[in-house]
Amino acid sequence: MKLAEQIPEDVEFTNPRKLLFPRDGFTKSDVISYYWRIADRMLPYLRGRAITVRRFPDGIGEDGFFQKNATDDMPDFIQTKEIATADDTMQAILVNEAAELVWLANKGAIEFHAALAMAETPNHPDQIIFDLDATSDEFSKIQQVAEALRAWCTENDIRPFVKSTGSRGLHVHIPIKDIQNGDFDTIRACAKRIAQHVVDECPDIATLEQRKENRGDRVYIDVQRNGYNQTAIAPYSLRARKGAPVATPLDWERAVQLETSGNRYKLNTLFKRLSQTEDPWKDFVPHAVQRGAFGLTF
């Protein structure tokens, strides 16, 4: 395959023509190429964090599965970190460089989910996330709730960052400056208080009800992602959905436009958008991590 000369010798690709998005005609080669091209933009949000991959070795038309643990067939250049779980430990996968990204893509990894804490400090989140989940199909409700949340942040001198999830919703992230200050229980309680303000502001379109049967047509503000060893879809990850949508960082103006939806940008349309705009998340540095900070040589 064309990319081979640019990628470390020990990364080989198998079945490059296998259809991973059968309804869209995108192959494993398309997915690997996407991740190779997006690596510089995406890696700052992955480096040093426990990564959960969602793999679809037989394409998104068949069952997929989550994988959090490293396996012994992984090459040496994939760093790992042992992290305690509720009743055991896991050997977490780290994705610090492009080689790891494409090696995992070759194993059928389509989605990359990133922890909200650095692997070295798994009890201390460096960001808060508000996961705005659609109950009905009206994306405008998601946008209104996001705006209400943004307004609360602005009143409190906080700068929130927004991304489309690639599915039907939006994620709003707030970087945490002093990560030693809180564990997940503390941060989640804080997130819930903020979310309650938003629900009070617009009770007809927003709810904190986890149970689907209690949500009505309201947007579910999910603060449960702010939990130990929990993850959120990483910026610039593909989603295993029709059209190969991308979880895309947005400027707020774009996020609330009529033309925007949760899956506005796709594998085959994202790069045009990137060439037309500055990185809307360039100031999102809850925990600045530089290339090379993890002792990699290539």
Add this chain to the structure above:
DNA sequence: GACGCTG
């Protein structure tokens, strides 16, 4: 996708 078992 990788591996082990079975025929």
Add this chain to the structure above:
DNA sequence: CAGCGTCAACGCTGC
């Protein structure tokens, strides 16, 4: 040797 089965997560909430 081919084919088949099995495996590949985790944590919070509210009964």
Add this chain to the structure above:
DNA sequence: GCAGCG
């Protein structure tokens, strides 16, 4: 402990 949820 378990179902529901993401």
